[in-house]
Amino acid sequence: MVAKSSLPTHSTPVIVSDKHGNPKWTVSIPPNSNFPLTVNEYSSICAKCVEVANQVDALRGSSVGLGNIIGLGSLGGINKRKRKTSAERLRSFDSNFVDVHEAEVAGYLTGSVSIGTLFNQQANADDGDIVGESSNTFAGKPVCGRSLTFVLASSEAGLGRTMMLLWMAYAQAQSEGRGFFIDDTHWAYGRYAHIFAPPPSPACRPPLRHEMLPCPRQARHLIMTADTADQFFFADKSDAAAGIAPDRTKHLFDLARKGYEALFRLNKDDANHVTQRVEKLKALTALEKRGDGNGDDSAGSSSGHNGKNEHGTIVGLHVRRGDLRPVEFQYRDSYVPLNLYADRAMNVIADASKQNKKSHKSPATIGAGGSIGPSSLMVLASDDPLVYDSDEFAGAARAQDRIRLARKPAAAPQDPQPGAFRKFVDETFGWEGGFFAAMFWNLGGAGVSSAPPSASSAWTAAPAETLRIRSLVGRAYMMDLAVLAEASDSIVCAVSATGCRLLAVMMGWETAVDKGRWINIDGEYGWWAVDV
Known part of the structure; x- marks a missing residue:
């Protein structure tokens, strides 16, 4: 249990108490955090959202008193009630969740935003981290009432999964009346605009960065990565697999199709x-x-x-x-x-x-x-x-x-050099065998590492030539x-x-x-x- 003035310095869900002492929960993202957060951080927050929501349910069914903010590790064994799974959380509305703006107005996150931070976030927004947007396109636009920002970063090297989820995210945002934005700050493939035309520009501007949350699903301003998309579209793994109900398959297909029609515009x-x-x-x-052969083209004519x-x-x-x-x-x-x-x-x-x-x-x-x-x-x-x-x-x-x-070009025979113990020939690179993640992460490097890629690979700043x-x-x-x-x-x-x-x-x-x-x-x- 910690005081209001000592919010966690890292991004995490927190439990707060309202003016009546009832437990609520919100997500605290320090406004001075680098935006976007890493893939691992967003995934971690999503996992903790489910845990914290369950803990709040348990607290509301107990007589345990609360301070203003409780950290996840302070809850001990308060867990007598049935815990909901992430799938159940996805399907339901959580009345115990307080969105960031309301949490700040209510004083749960008091002092979390300074004027300096606001100007800093505004400057970052104008620097082009949002694809196709700048201070010029933002001028005169109000802040979106609801939004969804898709962060192009993933622990996977392949591009296909990201594209499918990007299309689905766009369609979902449209169906919910959310402004849709794409962030390519840390995309392993470089700038989105080098491959595609910018997405359609909404009639509003994105919110402050610390108001963009990866969870819960009902948050006013959502942020999604390819690694957290299951929190949005799939109640459980069977929802994404082959053999699911035909109507569910068609729904997901239609989402992807709508996004494809709007976003698939090559440079x-x-x-x-x-x-x-x-x-x-x-x-x-x-x-x-x-x-x-007799001048009768009726067969062709009948076909139009x-x-x-x-x-x-x-x-x-x-x-x-x-x-x-x-x-x-x-x-x-x-x-x-x-x-x-x-x-x-x-x-x-x-x-x-x-x-x-x-x-x-x-x-x-x-x-x-x-x-x-x-x-x-x-x-x-x-x-x-x-x-x-x-x-x-x-x-x-x-x-x-x-x-x-x-x-790989065929290696030409090499004549041994007099006096040399061994001659080293620079390694050449080719795609024989197809696309391998290790090859992708090592493009532009000294050689292909046999070490398996990790989520951090997607967040490591790559040289310009590698991105090219x-x-x-x-x-x-x-x-x-x-x-x-x-x-x-x-x-x-x-x-x-x-x-x-x-x-x-x-x-x-x-x-x-x-x-x-x-x-x-x-x-x-x-x-x-x-x-x-």
């Missing part, structure tokens, strides 16, 4: 490349409408394509390797064989050819030896450069060729997905890869699910949002 140069690439790929499959070109079938292939393993048991220690991707794509093209013949359209063709004919095409995207050279995908086109992941290289990786990944989603009639991928599930969102529910054009070859699973 101008990359967007132009995607547009040109899609046009080129479709041109490769273009078929001039043909009649029956009179005088226009038709297109063959384009099948997109997304092949994720690296440190991701399939969910299907027989492949869980390796990868889904490449021939399964190719065979499924061939089946799709063959089915399209049969359908085209029935519709009197120019048929898609499959050439001898499995090669794709001029009116059909496989378009490939992979994190492993070696996949592009595999026999299974001979004749397949790259999704995009603006940014390619490097391969990481940004290139992110841009390549996003352009790959954009081309596949826009150019493909069907997409074959492994659902274990978040990129595969992102592609379903980008295709839309009707095309991907209802029409069955999103084809998973990694077990008998449907779509799910993210792994938690």
Whole structure:
């Protein structure tokens, strides 16, 4: 038990007593804290929110007296009542929680904000830590009544999970009438604006930084990271996994789709490349409408394509390797064989050819030896450069060729130097084998460390060159997905890869699910949002 004047110097939930001596709780974030807090700090606060809320429930059912503020470690064994799980907390409104502004007005957090701190936070807001916002865009705007800020930082090296949750967060904020902001201060991929256009600007400005809380869900101003998102979207792990109730799956899909439609806008140069690439790929499959040889084009006219070109079938292939393993048991220690991707794509093209013949359209063709004919095409995207050279995908086109992941060059024979005991050759770097977290965290470094990455890796300031290289990786990944989603009639991928599930969102529910054009070859699973 501590006095009002001695609030914790670190960010944590605290228990307070109202004027009637009843226990309440709030979250104290020292206003002079560096913003944003670290991934670990936000995760820790979320875990403590559940604990403190349970302790307050227990205190309200006991006769224990309170001071003004009680630390988490001061509560001893006061825990006679049934404790609620984090899932139960997520589903319910906690009347014992007091938001930061109300806590300050009531005097629970008295003296926590100084004029100097207010000016300091304002200066930080104007320095551009919020994507697409500055003192100019904030001018004349009121503070948001409710807001959600998504912090682009994660203990994971991959980009897919962050994108899925970012899209869902945007949609959730819109549905709740919250202003939505993105913070990229510590993003491992560099500046958001180097990959994407800024998000839509709300008609309000963000609140003071210490009012942004990672929990509870009902807080007026929320802050979310990819590591704390389960506190917002998933009551328990089964909510995010395959096989959940169809209506719940559709709800999460719709959230992601709404966010995708609003936020997936590549930077101008990359967007132009995607547009040109899609046009080129479709041109490769273009078929001039043909009649029956007697000047009768009625078949084509009935289809609404009179005088226009038709297109063959384009099948997109997304092949994720690296440190991701399939969910299907027989492949869980390796990868889904490449021939399964190719065979499924061939089946799709063959089915399209049969359908085209029935519709009197120019048929898609499959050439001898499995090669794709001029009116059909496989378009490939992979994190492993070696996949592009595999026999299974001979004749397949790259999704995009603006940014390619490097391969190690073949080492030239080295003549020994006279008098040298041993000659050291600088290590080269390549992405053979696919995307590995350890490789990502060590980009731009002296070499790849075998030590496992930690959450602190995402918070360590990276050199400018490292961020530039990481940004290139992110841009390549996003352009790959954009081309596949826009150019493909069907997409074959492994659902274990978040990129595969992102592609379903980008295709839309009707095309991907209802029409069955999103084809998973990694077990008998449907779509799910993210792994938690």
